[in-house]
Amino acid sequence: MIGPSEKNRPMEYDIDALDQGVAEVDDLHHEGIRTMGRDVLELHAETRKALGGTSRRQFLVRSGLTAAAVTIGSVTLPMSSLFSAALGQTVDDGTIAAFAASIEYAAVKAYTIAAATGKVTGPALDAAKTFLQHHQQHGDAFAGVSGGKATKNPNTTLVNQLGPSLTSAPDQATILTIAYQLENALASTYLFALQSLKDPGAQKITASILPIEAGHATVIGNALGYTPADDGSRSAARKLIPSFQTQDGFFDQSKYPA
Amino acid sequence: MDVSSDAVRRELREIEAQHQAGMKPMKDLVEHLYEDDYDPQTRDDFVTGGLNRTRYLKVGSVAVATAAIVAACSSSAKSSSAGGATTTVVGSSTTAAASADPQDVLALKTASSVEELAVVVYQTTIPLLKSDTYKSVATLFMTQHKDHAQLFEGATSQAGAQPFTMPNPVVKAQVVDPALPTLKTDNDILEFALTLEMSAAATYFSTVGALTDAKLSYAAMTVGGTEWRHVSLLKAVLGKPVDPAKDAFLTTTGAVPFGTGVS
Numbered sequence: 001m002i003g004p005s006e007k008n009r010p011m012e013y014d015i016d017a018l019d020q021g022v023a024e025v026d027d028l029h030h031e032g033i034r035t036m037g038r039d040v041l042e043l044h045a046e047t048r049k050a051l052g053g054t055s056r057r058q059f060l061v062r063s064g065l066t067a068a069a070v071t072i073g074s075v076t077l078p079m080s081s082l083f084s085a086a087l088g089q090t091v092d093d094g095t096i097a098a099f100a101a102s103i104e105y106a107a108v109k110a111y112t113i114a115a116a117t118g119k120v121t122g123p124a125l126d127a128a129k130t131f132l133q134h135h136q137q138h139g140d141a142f143a144g145v146s147g148g149k150a151t152k153n154p155n156t157t158l159v160n161q162l163g164p165s166l167t168s169a170p171d172q173a174t175i176l177t178i179a180y181q182l183e184n185a186l187a188s189t190y191l192f193a194l195q196s197l198k199d200p201g202a203q204k205i206t207a208s209i210l211p212i213e214a215g216h217a218t219v220i221g222n223a224l225g226y227t228p229a230d231d232g233s234r235s236a237a238r239k240l241i242p243s244f245q246t247q248d249g250f251f252d253q254s255k256y257p258a
Numbered sequence: 259m260d261v262s263s264d265a266v267r268r269e270l271r272e273i274e275a276q277h278q279a280g281m282k283p284m285k286d287l288v289e290h291l292y293e294d295d296y297d298p299q300t301r302d303d304f305v306t307g308g309l310n311r312t313r314y315l316k317v318g319s320v321a322v323a324t325a326a327i328v329a330a331c332s333s334s335a336k337s338s339s340a341g342g343a344t345t346t347v348v349g350s351s352t353t354a355a356a357s358a359d360p361q362d363v364l365a366l367k368t369a370s371s372v373e374e375l376a377v378v379v380y381q382t383t384i385p386l387l388k389s390d391t392y393k394s395v396a397t398l399f400m401t402q403h404k405d406h407a408q409l410f411e412g413a414t415s416q417a418g419a420q421p422f423t424m425p426n427p428v429v430k431a432q433v434v435d436p437a438l439p440t441l442k443t444d445n446d447i448l449e450f451a452l453t454l455e456m457s458a459a460a461t462y463f464s465t466v467g468a469l470t471d472a473k474l475s476y477a478a479m480t481v482g483g484t485e486w487r488h489v490s491l492l493k494a495v496l497g498k499p500v501d502p503a504k505d506a507f508l509t510t511t512g513a514v515p516f517g518t519g520v521s
Contacts, residue, residue, distance in 0.1 A: 042358070044450075049286075108318065114351075127500070129501050129502070130501075131503040131505070133502035133503070134505070134506040137506040137507070138506065138507075141507070187483055188488040191476070191479060191480065191483065194472070194475065194476045194479060195476055197472075200466075200467035201467075203466050203467055203472065203475065204463075204466050204467050205507075207463055207466040207479050207482070207508070208463060208476065208507040209507060210479060210482070210483055210506045210508075210510070211459055211463070211479075211482055211483050211485070211486030211487075211489075211508045212486070212505070212508060214483040214486050214487050214490075214504060215482070215486045215487060215489060215490035215500075216490075217487075218490040218491050218494075219490050219491075219494055219500070222491060222494050239487065240487070240491075241398065241399075241402070241484060241486060241487045241491065242355065242484060243401075243402045243405040243406070244405070244409075244480040244481060244483075244484060245479065245480045245481070245482070245483030245484055246480070
């Protein structure tokens with residue numbers, strides 16, 4: 001971790017948990033490289049479909065590719081990919097915004113649970129409270145452009161998956177590892193959403209939130225020791241700050257219904 | 259934590275390895291295009307024309323992200339020719355060049371100029387940093403700005419325009435040149451870097467809703483997300499607090515207007 005002074009070091013590390021977290025992120029990284037290409041293919045597919053050509057879905061059926069999974073803490077989440085059943089369906093902006101609001105409120109719930117464990121303390125707790133407030137504002141912003149489709153309820157599926165993992169986490173580092181991956185997944189989700197949103201207002205809100213989530217992930221990752229000044233043996237720096245934001249590990253609307 | 263030069267070299271080797279790994283998605287892309295329904299001439303045009311024009315790009319994520327922008331440009335071309343008797347296809351750079359929206363091209367040039375400026379700033383200030391840790395952070399950021407510049411320069415070329423490969427002259431003259439002699443400490447340098455990074459992120463955010471093709475904004479935000487990671491890490495290094503009320507949304511404050519110094 002790098003920071004202004006020793007007093008701001010927020011935690012003691014559980015080396016095993018941290019190591020596991022690094023390994024998980026390593027998996028995410030490699031999956032990201034794989035899916036990035038597909039993201040590009042999808043962009044081309046959109047053009048092709050408009051021209052009356054082969055659909056991306058047809059291509060996928062022929063190629064026989066399957067979806068992957070991502071682990072957040074001890075929870076294995078279905079990793080949305082461009083092979084999602086939701087892909088290709090026409091989803092209106094209001095529905096996307098309502099979904100985004102639900103996962104933001106789930107993030108609020110997750111940080112609330114994390115704080116209630118009593119295992120997150122000091123500067124890490126301060127950061128968690130700040131991020132919680134950000135997510136509340138993000139949820140409200142998405143709800144505001146949902147055309148009345150959003151509720152104030154957190155995404156049930158996501159809360160049900162994250163809640164037990166957070167409450168059973170043995171230490172602060174494990175909780176922060178979950179939060180780190182959650183924030184990255186949110187950033188990825190909004191990049192994915194930008195492909196589909198039509199309304200400029202919804203696009204702007206999404207684009208204004210995406211970097212904030214990426215920033216949250218960076219702050220948490222830095223606190224966990226994923227720094228550019230890492231020894232490089234596991235390429236931690238590249239995971240903390242990739243050259244390009246990707247859709248790696250985004251939340252699939254079809255698997256996390258609002 | 260100090261970092262040895264060996265560690266920095268290892269980091270650079272990893273970056274190169276990642277670039278090499280990025281070849282796989284590009285290979286997938288090419289294979290996919292070959293698998294499509296396009297006529298043979300169209301495929302040949304893409305492979306011998308469109309793809310070859312990326313030869314000045316490094317392989318890997320830069321090339322892949324460039325492809326995203328190229329797809330956007332191609333989409334623009336497609337849209338603008340809709341309804342007519344057209345054979346416009348992905349990778350037909352001639353058509354894309356003829357149809358690229360001038361505002362979109364201006365945004366691409368502005369973006370590359372901002373990235374080139376960031377590279378120059380880091381090149382100039384890294385030797386001045388006393389902390390090895392900060393040097394390694396700045397070196398990583400500089401490398402990523404090079405990636406971003408190449409992305410936008412490649413996309414500009416694909417759009418049929420001359421890439422802007424110089425640091426933004428207006429921002430350099432008005433902001434950077436006067437500031438550089440005043441940067442005496444590591445904190446001074448990091449504070450200045452923070453300002454530049456925030457401006458870059460705001461610039462990319464300003465593309466959203468402002469360009470003809472929304473997919474260009476999508477591509478810009480793949481960079482904007484990373485710039486804000488830079489911002490967040492620099493804030494952490496500098497001990498700057500994140501405001502629960504004010505810092506929940508990125509704004510266009512500090513954005514470089516499209517066309518500044520590049521038109």
